[in-house]
Amino acid sequence: MKTRKDEKVRAKEIGVPICIWSEAGVVSSRSCTRRLECERCLFDQNMMDFYAYNITPLPAVPTAA
Helix, strand or coil: CCCHHHHHHHHHHCCCCECHHHHCCCCCCCECCCCCCHHHCHHHHHHHHHHHHHCCCCCCCCCCC
């Protein structure tokens, strides 16, 4: 069974860039189809929108008076 590490190594060997979301471990192995020009990538935009609206902010830390 191939692991994500094996897939990343193989992709680098043949010169296929890995998606930054895959490198960060947010999604499973995914190759980049835009030559790492994320600002033009629909997948990146969808991920950014999803996380912009779905991350619960951390509670404020009380400060000493």
